Amino acid sequence: MKKYDAIVIGAGHNGITNAAYLAKAGLSVLMVEKNPWIGGASVSRELHKGWMYSNCSYVCSLLRPEVYRSLNLARYGLQVVPYGGSVTMAQNGDILGSYVDEDVARREIARHSKRDSDAVVRYHRDIMRQCRFIRKFLLRTAPDPTSFRMRDIREMLFLGKEASKLGEEGLYEMMRFYTMNLKDFLDEYFESPLIKAAYAGSGIIGSALGVMSPGTAYVLLHHAMGEVDGNPGAWGFARGGMGAIAKAMNACFEEYGGQTVLGSGVKQIMVKNGAVTGVALDNGDEHYADVVVSNMTFPRTFLECMDAKDLEPSFLKKVRNFKIRGSSGKLNIALDGLPDFPALRGNTELIKGDMHLIDSIERLERAYDDWKDGMWSQDPYIDMLIPSLTDPTMAPPGKHFMSVFVQYVPPKVHGEEWTDAQRDQFGQTVINQINDYAPGFKDLILHAEVRTPRELENEVGLTEGNIFQGELTMDQLMFNRPIPGFAQYRGPAKGLYMCGSSNHPGGGVMAAPGANAAREILLDLRKPNTVPEGWVDD
């Protein structure tokens, strides 16, 4: 059988990105994917006739523009359409709208609190300052602080130099920012509970932390550091759903001569004398290469697809201790028509963006308490969108697709596997919650796909259903991600690499881990680098 230069396991957006960069450097690359479709969690699926569901990830902002440009994704058909505002709806019928027009946006905040409308300027400035700092490190490999290699020292010095540019005050602010909890952080700026709740949401999305847990301020940043068309912090829809991103990447990969095998997962990564030799698939096929790159989660790669005898016990223990608890669920709903939110009547803008159903920090925190108890939140935090209002390809004319992201949902219910009945009950909890804000919503539902962490794990392979392939806490960021000593995309066997979001800089449809891993592989193979490094727009 033919021997490839590299085999990439998993056609998630990071896997394809990685494969495309390797193919671009002239390598013969085989990508293997267990599902009969590509995309991983960046996928559009027609699960109800006529409707296209972005059934996992659902909006786009973090995708690095450097990747977008260097892989020419526009040429392969990717269009990211920014959407305007967002809205947070309170139980008492009040709303907080967020608008593109800065003056309108400030007036809306001033309606709730004059003081907060001044504070919001400071708030955005401070967040952007942190974003601008961290963005420089997204497309760079994190240095190993214990190493004395020239390259790591140089990278540490770079980090020091960039940090010192923040100035003394900026450094103090950064130290606080990374260690604070979101509630305290927001309390320093705002007084209105609704405004605080509105901003707090993005600090907990996908996270196994509550707004009162120290470290949540960072997660907020993780959701703010993206952009659409050079607009920092903006979010958009990929036309045709999130699958369009994977599709464009894949078109690029194929044009560089890449090959793909769909529909059969990897049974085992084969290792001989401490070096990888290829992969054995579930269907019995074997493919050979001296480089194997895993886009799978960190635990899945080593606990499920490798022979324990090929790995050190101490390494395996660390893999088992990797924190990857799921905390989110999703409903994808086909609607017979546009739901009617009385709070949004007469406002045609806000319904096009993110809609949140929350009005206090306490409700958010109590939702987290349920998760800690091993239960889905009885009063869940919801981030929902109707992409079909912006992108008509998602649903038939007059009908709509609604994506409903739900926080918090535990990986297991009271420590036991999810049952189908529980999944349906969870779906009902969410639908009832929405129905409270949009009477008659239930009657519009033509089809609903309910996804708990169990479904996310079974279909997409995300261990415990964690959407970031690993929690974004300090012990698992930068040179600690996924674990200390293995944060430079190299696995414990020769020729084995990791390119999934379990690696720096983490999850979100960013494509940075895939790109960074490709750069490291090309370096080891002494091939010309095809991957952009750390050029940012600001």
Added chain:
Amino acid sequence: MTSLNKLNHIVIIGAGHNGLVCAAYLAKAGKKVTVIEAASQVGGAAATREFAPGFRVSSCAHLLTMLDKDISRDLQLESHGLSMARKNLSTIALGQDGEHLVVSGDQVDGKVSSADQVAFKEYRRFMSRFAKVIGKLHNRIPPRFASGNRSDLIQLGKLALDIRLLGRDDMREFLRIAGINIYDVLQENFNSDLLKGALAMDGVLGAFSGPRSNNSVFTALHRLSGNTSDPAGSLSLPRGGMGAVSDALASAARKHGVQIRTSCPVARITMEGDRVVGVELANGEQVLADAVVSNADPKTTFLGLLGARNLEAGFAQKIKNTRAKGNAAKLHLALSGLPEFTGLRAEQLGERLVIAPDLHYIEKAFNHCKYGEYSARPALEIVFPSVSDASLAPAGHHVMSAIVQYAPHELKGGWAAGKSAFTDVVLDLLEQYAPDIRSKAVMAEMLTPLDIEREFRMTGGHWHHGELSLDQFLMLRPVPGAAQYATPVNGLYLCGAGSHPGGGVMGSAGRNAAKALLAR
């Protein structure tokens, strides 16, 4: 700026243990020092109180773990009467079924697997090592960033070196866990729920955090980080209660010529132009000074005694934003005799008892606190100091002192209404472990964070004068700009637990402040 060598008189506001340490070191260096204390006795929160006739107990902190050994030596505290009634207390994790665990040093005895026993030795090893890295910071003035100052750079370099010297594997582990939560670390290492519960207690004591809150590993490390001659984190009971520590400090300070005036509340810090010139007492008396050092918490100092109008607005805002809400209450019981704890021998009551049967129990207790409620089933750290020190209670009688978590500073509905109900909650809980405890209790005193705030004049009733967390540690404590003990206000200094390295009857903040002043 006036050189301090020419300074004639330094006033210290507050005779807490840090104020006394600071005073003693300044006087030792030849300064004229007056300590002005509002209460009738010295010690602040490091005091012994008679809460019922003949029954005395440490009013706030009740176990000595961190008192700096260099301070004890420099000030010769032993010759000033400080002695320990008991050293190296074990921790007994009370099981709900009467099956308890005894933790002493790196040993665990009781119903635990041998794997847990081995894991505990390793846990003690790395936690003590990591704590040492933090401990080395205690006696240093926190460096500033980017000040271009050589000594700051050297300080930062020292810290980096201390971390590097842990060796590759320990350094990696340190960088991994120092910022996270103790729940995850304990889950990685142990099986026994009871052991995990007891160990998690060290990560949440006095803090607004549950075991799952990030930062709880840091809290646990801080407790082990004292610069003491005993093994890390070993617990002692001072003879005569915590007040004995303060009395010894006061005696040492007086010996060096410090004047201590008690029952003299300071009304405000007085300024002339942009300079602090002294303090005005509540009785109207003006005390002039060339420098004023405040042992009061930062909010009291800046917003209360000095007044926000004398501060730059951004700085005042930062002080306002510091987090200082106490979450722990104290329960004191006067007992007609020792209660019987199921499964414990009488002499074991001389140890430290912990009621925190598992991680989830503590986390659930914490949940209430987040919403301004007291815990329905609180977590407790209990000592019976009279077992080791008969001077604390009438013959044959005993006292119990317990830290009760969680009790929010601001209770929904107010403490006036909630206090007796909460006392009952705690007594009910205690009865499950010691069925006769209620019948032996002659008198119960509960100090809520609100009481602690009023009694000891600590904003929020927080025993560290401000949450001791990574975002309020080292050069961030209490806030950047005032973290080197000097403040942005000419002539005003800080020396309390609100400054680096925090409270815990360590004395380091007081000594560092003296060092900072003398270096001017």
